[in-house]
């Protein structure tokens with residue numbers, strides 16, 4: 001089974017693009033399934049279910065959705081392989097642009113939206129920087145000049161990525177994306193594989209919901225600010 | 237490219253030569269003191285920086301070197317000249333094959349695409365935009381200089397074949413005309429764009445009814461002004477040899493002049509239209525029916541006669557509009 005990960009800011013057009021791809025996959029007889037990772041709530045699973053494909057929805061709740069994603073991807077992968085999918089598409093929207101769900105050797109698609117402004121590519125970090133493929137949506141409603149500038153700014157961040165313009169409403173351009181994805185291995189490996197970019201080292205008491213302030217409430221992986229001896233001052 | 241050359245120099249000079257270098261370092265949250273050498277910048281970061289990047293300074297230097305190389309290769313790719321494009325038949329909505337012989341077009345050609353709404357006009361433009369190679373729903377193929385388009389995406393972005401212009405497009409950016417055009421010009425750092433920006437504004441103003449200037453905000457231009465600016469920009473800054481125009485009939489600009497501007501810059505212009513005047517400005521007219529190119533019409537002598545009459549009427553209309561705006565009576569026709 002081939003796993004393909006889609007990520008990008010909220011409302012950038014991920015669900016629209018994936019839906020168009022699902023249609024094309026079904027038309028050619030490919031067995032395709034989807035998993036959606038989100039935080040609190042999502043309707044995307046219903047959108048996918050309407051296309052009559054197997055769907056999983058994972059809600060991270062209080063946890064960071066990227067961390068939740070990486071701790072669950074193995075199980076999800078086994079689920080897809082168990083029901084004999086040819087292709088499993090994963091959609092996830094990170095919270096803070098600090099993390100990227102991209103896994104080595106697994107095609108990583110970053111979806112960004114032309115309407116978000118020409119400076120956005122410079123702001124969205126590892127999700128874009130470590131992607132294999134960048135899909136730009138909503139190009140239908142901006143000027144040619146803005147398209148070219150946006151694209152250039154994407155290349156500044158990730159000059160090696162393949163760039164596709166896809167209209168999420170009509171699906172225009174998705175045939176080429178599918179063609180490009182066909183070029184990746186059909187035997188994705190998840191177990192013992194690695195993330196391309198490390199997620200922050202955390203898991204302190206605040207990750208677990210602590211709200212109290214003070215050393216006696218702090219547990220786990222903590223980083224402390226270095227304060228030079230002579231400046232510590234104050235009470236002993 | 238080797239990074240060693242830059243390690244001992246102030247990063248300022250590196251940035252002057254390669255503006256994107258700064259973006260890359262900022263992307264990874266490098267703290268930069270412009271007077272520092274690259275070596276100092278890389279080694280002076282806080283510990284938290286190396287931890288968050290999960291890399292040593294040496295690894296970052298290597299990645300940075302790689303990035304500069306890839307960027308330079310990309311930017312310095314020569315843009316290929318287009319001498320001909322050829323459109324080869326595919327099929328219509330019900331798979332019946334198109335009957336026309338392959339059509340070859342040259343820089344400066346205008347091709348009108350006509351037919352009822354939903355007949356497949358936009359689909360044809362889409363085929364041209366992506367350089368179809370039998371892989372689109374119509375099965376059509378496009379050749380550039382008698383060859384199929386390169387499949388290599390990494391070069392294709394810079395070798396874009398088509399620029400687009402449609403009624404739905406707007407400027408969404410909040411910038412002055414000057415900053416906007418300068419920003420677009422920077423996409424082609426190796427091209428000589430001197431004086432281009434002034435020329436674009438001048439041409440845009442000659443197309444639009446109402447004047448605007450370098451300090452106007454692009455997002456606040458009127459429909460006609462934005463369209464005029466988009467066309468002038470497509471003609472002079474965009475490197476794409478083909479311009480695809482989707483129904484701009486009511487754009488409030490001088491359409492003949494707009495087309496002349498594009499073809500004068502050696503663009504090949506495809507335009508979908510419901511307007512006989514626009515359609516007649518094209519030498520070739522493709523009639524679309526049920527998703528297929530049903531008829532290829534070369535403009536006839538008698539059609540040229542019709543065009544002259546339509547243009548006279550159109551000019552009259554423009555004259556009247558100017559009078560009306562100026563508060564005059566419209567009694568003489």
Ligand SMILES: Nc1nc2c(ncn2[C@@H]2O[C@H](COP(=O)(O)OP(=O)(O)O)[C@@H](O)[C@H]2O)c(=O)[nH]1
Pocket residue numbers: 009010011012013014015016017137138139140141166167168169
């Ligand atoms: N005009 C336009 N709208 C789009 C395009 N792609 C997506 N949209 C719209 O953008 C909104 C968000 O899209 P969605 O796919 O739900 O984004 P997601 O949150 O990334 O999954 C929806 O209203 C879509 O209809 C596009 O290419 N052009």
Ligand SMILES: [Mg+2]
Pocket residue numbers: 014015016044091
């Ligand atoms: Mg979605």
